[in-house]
Amino acid sequence: MKIDEIRGMTPDQLAESLLNLKKEQFNLRFQRATGQLEKTHRVDEVRKDIARIKTTLRTKQAKA
DSSP: OOHHHHHTSOHHHHHHHHHHHHHHHHHHHHHHHHTOOOOTHHHHHHHHHHHHHHHHHHHHHHHO
């Protein structure tokens, strides 16, 4: 997910995306633990997307 896409979202959309990414992160961790993970780079991408969303949410809350 690009930072420009994230900045264009509303706080509600950001919260929803954050929830979806956390679910995906859980599933990826579970797949890695059981040896079924095929796209290992996706774990890092999801982690970074979560950080981007959290940072953008905090920035928007600070401005409000």
